[in-house]
Amino acid sequence: MVAPNAPVAQQTVLVRVKRQDTPQSAPRWEEFRVPYGEGANVISVLQWIAANPVTVAGERTTPVAWESGCLEEVCGSCTMVINGRVRQSCSALIANIIQADGTITLEPMSKFPVVRDLAVDRERMFRNLARVKAWVPIDGTWSLGRGPLEAPANADTRYVLSTCMTCGCCLEACPQFGLEDDPAKWDTALQGAQVWNQVRLFNMQAVGATLSNQRLDAVMGEGGIADCGNAQNCVKVCPKEIPLTESIAEIGRQSTIRGVKRYLGG
Ligand code: SF4
Ligand code: SF4
Ligand code: FES
The missing domain is CATH 1.10.1060.10 (Alpha-helical ferredoxin)
Incomplete structure (x- = not known):
């Protein structure tokens, strides 16, 4: 029997991120071991990395840059390539996308210029x-009257x-x-x-x-x-x-x- 208040075994995911410091610099890969709970999505994992920017090799690095806005798949700004498939990161739940080997892979879209890391222009x-x-x-400085019916x-x-x-x-x-x-x-x-x-x-x-x-x-x-x-x-x-x-x-x-x-x- 599990004692009340016993620590819950925490799941972790190994996050592989394709990083690029500037639009001109060469890309590189970094890996992060990130704990996650029920309902965690790619954005929450990236937020965890931003607060703990240390790679699995124990090296301190810069926080990963990404874009997001609405967090409900409406603005499109968080789009990236996740496990090789383009999609929104806010609606990508870790439990649904974690691979059999316990990893997820994040890359910026390849058809738009990279601004930094996962953020593209x-x-x-x-x-x-x-x-x-x-x-x-419909621009105008006076009333144009009623428009045609749709x-x-x-x-x-x-x-x-x-x-x-x-x-x-x-x-x-x-x-x-x-x-x-x-x-x-x-x-x-x-x-x-x-x-x-x-x-x-x-x-x-x-x-x-x-x-x-x-x-x-x-x-x-x-x-x-x-x-x-x-x-x-x-x-x-x-x-x-x-x-x-x-x-x-x-x-x-x-x-x-x-x-x-x-x-x-x-
Ligand atoms: S995939 Fe293309 S058409 Fe569909 S929402 Fe995104 S930009 Fe619009
Ligand atoms: S070539 Fe035309 S149909 Fe094919 S993916 Fe592009 S826009 Fe769509
Ligand atoms: S943050 Fe707006 S679509 Fe993901």
């Missing part, structure tokens, strides 16, 4: 959202498309999307499923649709929708289960129509 995605005007144009029939579809959190999982998994750390080349590098899905969303919205042609023009150049290889890796990793291949097909269809109209002088 996702600005390229936000730049692309601006390029396609991923917004509803069609309830496509509300469910639009809701799912709108759950994108710009996490980057679909781009990390895309074989056509490569690391490009020169912002001067972002305008011609592959845009990716994340932004094409937003083009579909805002082209479906009654007021947003007033910018449809500009959005389609922005996805019809180099790096645009025609460069998608249709490997469909993106749809398999989207944590919000957004039907990205449907969005790609729909924007491909809209671009074709737009191309014909442009050719005819429309």
Whole structure:
């Protein structure tokens, strides 16, 4: 019989972290032995390491850097590669991801420039959202009156498309999307499923649709929708289960129509 107040045997996980001090420096691996309890996730393990930055070899090191915000899989900022699979670290419970050998492996996403350790610079995605005007144009200094009514029939579809959190999982998994750390080349590098899905969303919205042609023009150049290889890796990793291949097909269809109209002088 276990005596009251007897210490509970603590489980530990060996955490392998790919580290990089600056955007230019070479990566290296460090390992940490971390105790964890029920409900622990990757973020809580990283917090423990931040408070105890000592490797399994007994060497004191710097705390591991990472990003997080909402802690409920809504903001996308904590996205990293965990045991070789891109996902959010806040929703990755240790009990569910610990490997048979008692380890977990954490790496930064490989398709975005590393800022430090597990934190990457996702600005390229936000730049692309601006390029396609991923917004509803309602700015003004006076009342514009009542807007057009939205069609309830496509509300469910639009809701799912709108759950994108710009996490980057679909781009990390895309074989056509490569690391490009020169912002001067972002305008011609592959845009990716994340932004094409937003083009579909805002082209479906009654007021947003007033910018449809500009959005389609922005996805019809180099790096645009025609460069998608249709490997469909993106749809398999989207944590919000957004039907990205449907969005790609729909924007491909809209671009074709737009191309014909442009050719005819429309
Ligand atoms: S379908 Fe297109 S966007 Fe999706 S993974 Fe393949 S190439 Fe990338
Ligand atoms: S489409 Fe899905 S995987 Fe891609 S950025 Fe949005 S939420 Fe993430
Ligand atoms: S912290 Fe926001 S998605 Fe994980």
